[in-house]
Amino acid sequence: MTIERVFTQPTHDEEHYLTSLRPQRLDDCIGQEQIREQLQIAIEAAQGRGEPMDHVLLDGPPGLGKTTLAHVIANEMNANVRVTSGPAISRQGDLMMLLTQMDTGDVLFIDEIHRLNKVVEEFLYPAMEDFRVDYTTESGIGGRSVNFSLKRFTLIGATTRSGMLSAALHGRFGHIFHLQYYSTDDLTRIVARNAGLLKIPSEDAAIQRLATRARGTPRIANRLLRRVRDYAQVRGDGSLTPAIVDATMEILQVDALGLDSLDRDYLKALITHYDGGPAGIEAIAASMGHERDTLEDVVEPYLLQIGFVIRTPRGRSARPLAFEHLGLTPPQSSADDSPTLFN
Secondary structure (H helix, E strand, O other): OOOOOOOOOOOOOHHHHHHHOOOOOHHHOOOOOOHHHHHHHHHHHHHHHHHOOOEEEEEEEOOOOOOHHHHHHHHHHHOOOOEEEEHHHOHHHHHHHHHHHHOOOOOOEEEEEHHOOHHHHHHHHHHHOOOOOEOOOOOOOOOOEEEEEEEEOOOEEEOOOOHHHHHHHHHOOOEEEEEEOOOOOHHHHHHHHHHHHHOEOOOOOOOOOOEEEEEOOOOHHHHHHHHHHHHHHOOOOOOHHHHHHHHHHEEEEEEEOOOHHHHHHOOOOOOOOHOOEEOOOOHHHHHHHHHHHHHHHHHHHHHHHHEEEEEEEOOEEEEEHHHHHHHOOOOOOHOOOOOOOOO
């Protein structure tokens, strides 16, 4: 039986569901205290001067709230927000259309900003710095460049791979925030808040048990809450209890640490095919039949966070904790492997 992976990108219906639970103001946000405090200061300072905020870069693994924070910033600034993504802006004309529609103080949110192509990225530089663009109306000998003045706006970029941003683009952001994985306590509060919004009767122990399986990620916590709610509705009386949570997690093949079948397959491939490593990510992806990007973006960040895997100059290596979790004995070479990190 094929089990749906609950940690991939959200579907349209799930996105609508998750959007309904998103905080609208900074005071509604839970976790990321340092970032919230810095944003509060930046927002109040900009409002006091009657100016738009400086451009903001939000960096971190998927599901930690970058899109939510972008909308919260726009709400706090009483600004309109236009949403797009790096892959959606393929030509200068696409970006030009967005920029010329911006009013003073509006927010332009570009998700996956690291995927902007080079020509579009360079076209963005003067818009960010001087609020103007030089647009070539026609190609070839007859083409001419027209200078357009733009209204002052705030660009918010989100990326899961800040290392892929050019230094020129990275340096043009006035605020740079790196979102961390959430603590179990913060996730427990998030799940409790959202269960209340959805009017789901819940026991405290069930809320905490669900939070521990959310991999430090609010998006995953919300999806697991949805799955548990469905199970409670069909197999229970609609209430969330520890037994209901455990039964749902068993069906989803999510273990006590939040690892699912794909995470365990990754660890088993690294351990059984390559004796725990080191092994290159391309080799691991080929042995699993998955794309490299899926492993790097979805699987590895959490395994690195909890110390199950490290990156070395020679490739990925499984650590003793990973062997222990799978009930395997680590070979001596794996236990003695150099812990030198490689990003």
